[in-house]
Amino acid sequence: MHVYIEDLAKHVGETVTLKGWLYNSRGSKKMQFLEVRDGTGIVQAIVKKADDEAMFETAKTLGQESSMIVDGEVKAHPKREGVFEIAATSLTVVGHAADYPITPKDHGVEFLMDHRHLWLRSKRQNAILRIRAEIVSAIRDYFDDRGFTLVDAPIFTPNACEGTSTLFETEYHGDTAYLTQSGQLYMEAAAAAFGKAYCFGPTFRAEKSKTRRHLAEFWMVEPEVAFMDLAGDLDLAEDFICHIVQRVLANRRQELATLERDISKLESIQKPFPRIRYEEAVQVLRDSGKDFTFGDDFGGEDETIIANHFDKPVMITHYPMSLKAFYFKRDPEDPSRALCVDVIAPEGYGEVIGGGEREYDLDVLEAAIKEHELPMDAFSWYRDVRKYGAFPHAGFGLGVERTVAWMCGIKHVRETIPFPRMLNRLSP
Numbered sequence: 001m002h003v004y005i006e007d008l009a010k011h012v013g014e015t016v017t018l019k020g021w022l023y024n025s026r027g028s029k030k031m032q033f034l035e036v037r038d039g040t041g042i043v044q045a046i047v048k049k050a051d052d053e054a055m056f057e058t059a060k061t062l063g064q065e066s067s068m069i070v071d072g073e074v075k076a077h078p079k080r081e082g083v084f085e086i087a088a089t090s091l092t093v094v095g096h097a098a099d100y101p102i103t104p105k106d107h108g109v110e111f112l113m114d115h116r117h118l119w120l121r122s123k124r125q126n127a128i129l130r131i132r133a134e135i136v137s138a139i140r141d142y143f144d145d146r147g148f149t150l151v152d153a154p155i156f157t158p159n160a161c162e163g164t165s166t167l168f169e170t171e172y173h174g175d176t177a178y179l180t181q182s183g184q185l186y187m188e189a190a191a192a193a194f195g196k197a198y199c200f201g202p203t204f205r206a207e208k209s210k211t212r213r214h215l216a217e218f219w220m221v222e223p224e225v226a227f228m229d230l231a232g233d234l235d236l237a238e239d240f241i242c243h244i245v246q247r248v249l250a251n252r253r254q255e256l257a258t259l260e261r262d263i264s265k266l267e268s269i270q271k272p273f274p275r276i277r278y279e280e281a282v283q284v285l286r287d288s289g290k291d292f293t294f295g296d297d298f299g300g301e302d303e304t305i306i307a308n309h310f311d312k313p314v315m316i317t318h319y320p321m322s323l324k325a326f327y328f329k330r331d332p333e334d335p336s337r338a339l340c341v342d343v344i345a346p347e348g349y350g351e352v353i354g355g356g357e358r359e360y361d362l363d364v365l366e367a368a369i370k371e372h373e374l375p376m377d378a379f380s381w382y383r384d385v386r387k388y389g390a391f392p393h394a395g396f397g398l399g400v401e402r403t404v405a406w407m408c409g410i411k412h413v414r415e416t417i418p419f420p421r422m423l424n425r426l427s428p
């Protein structure tokens, strides 16, 4: 019977069939130890010369990543709990592999990135992407269980949502289209239709600099809620992040262990998160000895300094309007400030959430579109959302890759997505 390695515990003493690939192999004159992986785990199959000489010869010559079918009895490891072995009785090679490029020795990261399609088979990459899948599932469940309607935003769009400097432009049947930077504008229309809506998909930004936190293609989840204010937005973001962390801790312990993640850092992610205003964050930087100009945006390094002041995500609100996109609502108490929030993850993983209240006064919005030198016509549909029943609303976007990097404890986002797209990388 074909059994997956993750289910071996249920089959101790039985003879089963494994289907997988050779992860590693070592041997002596009398025995060959094959580490077999099938995507759900790795198990050692022991091939004894005394049992079957032909099988032993086959096992000895098998190259790394050859695919095979192994029959054998499942035995519990005599000393290590939860570890099993297979006493092989038959071995069939399905596809020989020779000179697999990724060997157990150390490789440079560019080499590994060039072989990303193969690198995904390794233990660490496997653990990271399983955690990613858990996070994606936690995200969907969170909103689905709370009355949000999933509304898919388009990928081709006539609108710049997050400034014009990072747009990917493409020809569109004689017109110009952009790859979406964010589904937010569409979620605002959806909030009027559904009350609570969210979109979840890939978004695109032609980031011109190489950093460890920026991809050209990344996944973002964007909830938008009618009649919610900034305080409600902060509560939602906080609760949502706690939900994701709890799910990863509950279901992906083994993968976190593979990555040697310090779990205590994740266990301390509990409500409430610190909430500070832009000027307080500036003060943190200045207190740390940084010569920071009021009105500037925080760079990656600044975010890390601020984050290191807290052991939980920190929610920074009320940035100067000049730093923010055209759609933000101004603070009525100080119109130079936006009713916005950036959530900065602890331990230096950077901004994981950006969001806030949206301007819903048509005249003010149109003035902002002009001020940002955006084409009024392209936003005519967006202005309709104000023309026909304007309503206060707020939402945010959470970047999946930075969240995965944070949960996994890995510094660079390139390993958090199966096939990263970056400034200098379109392949594989």
Ligand code: 4AD
Residues within 6 Å of the ligand: 161, 162, 181, 182, 183, 184, 205, 207, 213, 214, 215, 216, 218, 220, 222, 223, 351, 352, 353, 354, 355, 356, 395, 396, 397, 398, 399, 400, 401, 402, 413
């Ligand atoms: O702060 P951002 O630009 O916000 C928006 O796009 C809003 N329209 C979202 C909304 O309110 N509905 O991006 C949101 C998040 C960031 O906090 C970050 O986690 C992630 O998206 N992000 C990136 N992740 C990887 N690579 C990039 N180039 C990213 N740019 C933003």
Ligand code: MG
Residues within 6 Å of the ligand: 342, 351, 353, 354
């Ligand atoms: Mg942002």
